[in-house]
Amino acid sequence: MTSATQNSRYTSEKVSTFSGLKCKECGAEYEAKAMHVCEFCFGPLEVAYDYEAIAAKVTRESIQAGPNSIWRYRDFLPVETDNYIDVGTGMTPLIKASRLARRLGLKNLYIKNDAVNMPTLSFKDRVVSVALSRARELGFSTVACASTGNLANSTAAIAAHAGLDCCVFIPSDLEAGKVLGTVIYAPKVFAVHGNYDQVNRLCSEVANTHGWGFVNINLRPYYSEGSKTLGYEVIEQLGWQLPDHIVAPLASGSLFTKIYKGFQEFVKVGLVEGKDVRFSGAQAEGCSPIASAFRDGRDFVTPVKPKTIAKSIAIGNPADGIYAIDIARKTNGNIESVTDAEIIEGMKLLAETEGIFTETAGGTTIAVLKKLVEAGKIDPDETTVAYITGNGLKTQEAIQGYVGEPLQIEPKLNSFERALERSHTLERLEWQPVSV
Numbered sequence: 115m116t117s118a119t120q121n122s123r124y125t126s127e128k129v130s131t132f133s134g135l136k137c138k139e140c141g142a143e144y145e146a147k148a149m150h151v152c153e154f155c156f157g158p159l160e161v162a163y164d165y166e167a168i169a170a171k172v173t174r175e176s177i178q179a180g181p182n183s184i185w186r187y188r189d190f191l192p193v194e195t196d197n198y199i200d201v202g203t204g205m206t207p208l209i210k211a212s213r214l215a216r217r218l219g220l221k222n223l224y225i226k227n228d229a230v231n232m233p234t235l236s237f238k239d240r241v242v243s244v245a246l247s248r249a250r251e252l253g254f255s256t257v258a259c260a261s262t263g264n265l266a267n268s269t270a271a272i273a274a275h276a277g278l279d280c281c282v283f284i285p286s287d288l289e290a291g292k293v294l295g296t297v298i299y300a301p302k303v304f305a306v307h308g309n310y311d312q313v314n315r316l317c318s319e320v321a322n323t324h325g326w327g328f329v330n331i332n333l334r335p336y337y338s339e340g341s342k343t344l345g346y347e348v349i350e351q352l353g354w355q356l357p358d359h360i361v362a363p364l365a366s367g368s369l370f371t372k373i374y375k376g377f378q379e380f381v382k383v384g385l386v387e388g389k390d391v392r393f394s395g396a397q398a399e400g401c402s403p404i405a406s407a408f409r410d411g412r413d414f415v416t417p418v419k420p421k422t423i424a425k426s427i428a429i430g431n432p433a434d435g436i437y438a439i440d441i442a443r444k445t446n447g448n449i450e451s452v453t454d455a456e457i458i459e460g461m462k463l464l465a466e467t468e469g470i471f472t473e474t475a476g477g478t479t480i481a482v483l484k485k486l487v488e489a490g491k492i493d494p495d496e497t498t499v500a501y502i503t504g505n506g507l508k509t510q511e512a513i514q515g516y517v518g519e520p521l522q523i524e525p526k527l528n529s530f531e532r533a534l535e536r537s538h539t540l541e542r543l544e545w546q547p548v549s550v
């Protein structure tokens with residue numbers, strides 16, 4: 115491969131700490147190739163690591179001396195050489211959200227803000243950085259994805275940076291910001307007349323016939339490992355401690371399960387002291403197959419047809435749904451859903467209290483956080499982390515008509531003064547108690 119010596123600081127010497135792929139259901143082991151389904155039981159494959167080797171090599175200090183990106187956790191990621199693609203992904207802010215906490219009645223609330231993740235402003239940059247690094251090692255020259263929007267942005271951008279050919283498949287009804295934020299990188303984009311689940315099915319066939327590296331299909335075991343960094347970073351940013359409770363959005367359920375895996379791994383290799391962490395998941399009511407299975411106490415997820423403004427998490431047939439339910443149950447967490455109106459309120463609440471403009475998925479997370487607090491399902495004293503996974507500039511149509519408008523004035527002082535007075539009057543009216 116031509117890119118092996120691209121960065122002279124790194125060698126292409128093999129220094130992998132992962133041993134291969136392993137079936138999550140029957141434990142069958144495979145070489146670390148581009149495959150994602152077990153040949154015996156059709157269970158999903160996951161990357162397996164040599165944790166003794168990692169524990170012998172990695173310390174808090176060695177991590178802190180690494181790059182200011184997800185690659186500081188390189189030994190926990192499925193790459194074979196140090197020739198990974200580092201576009202500054204990860205190490206996003208973890209902020210103490212005191213004003214939002216006060217509004218909700220919590221004492222120790224943090225926001226993990228992947229709305230400002232690099233390069234395309236969503237958590238998907240994490241999974242794609244890992245998947246394309248591995249794709250290059252496996253010799254793929256064309257990479258592809260089936261996307262609800264953010265994944266298309268990430269795959270197209272990072273493929274452009276790495277000089278890989280790129281093909282993107284999206285449902286044709288995505289938000290304008292998500293489409294523009296993909297085509298700007300000039301990949302081949304196919305807008306499929308169908309929902310995400312239909313796009314995904316089509317892509318499975320294309321992966322078989324064209325031999326491309328689909329980040330979330332045949333490269334899925336590598337891709338999904340990227341989400342573990344959302345767990346590692348929170349531990350490190352909390353001063354090498356685990357939180358008490360996390361709230362994260364669920365689409366396929368992968369992100370949720372990998373934050374859990376990330377927490378467990380850091381305990382296993384001795385980087386952090388173990389403790390119980392509760393895992394709560396958030397879905398939009400218009401696409402809530404995981405939340406309904408959780409509520410009904412079922413061990414299987416019944417697919418639904420999505421209908422919600424939270425398009426980035428609108429997966430009707432979630433691949434990791436049952437694993438997400440299992441984690442929420444065994445950690446004494448919850449999985450809740452909220453309406454589109456509550457999602458918009460959630461977006462506004464986060465913006466007004468913390469100055470963070472998130473997309474619909476983040477609005478879902480904040481609305482579920484609020485719902486869980488009101489139902490007494492989050493203790494006010496718990497150190498709680500809410501994961502904000504995407505940026506509001508990409509889903510502007512969702513809030514159009516639900517937010518304020520600028521005051522229109524002439525370029526004259528008296529026009530400004532009149533408008534200011536009017537706005538004060540309006541504010542006073544809004545605050546007046548309603549008399550009957």
Ligand SMILES: *Cc1c(COP(=O)(O)O)cnc(C)c1O
Binds near residue numbers: 264368426
């Ligand atoms: C893809 C996505 C998720 C969740 O993805 P999983 O399939 O559950 O891993 C959450 N938030 C945003 C903004 C996303 O784009």
Ligand SMILES: [Zn+2]
Binds near residue numbers: 140152
């Ligand atoms: Zn199996």
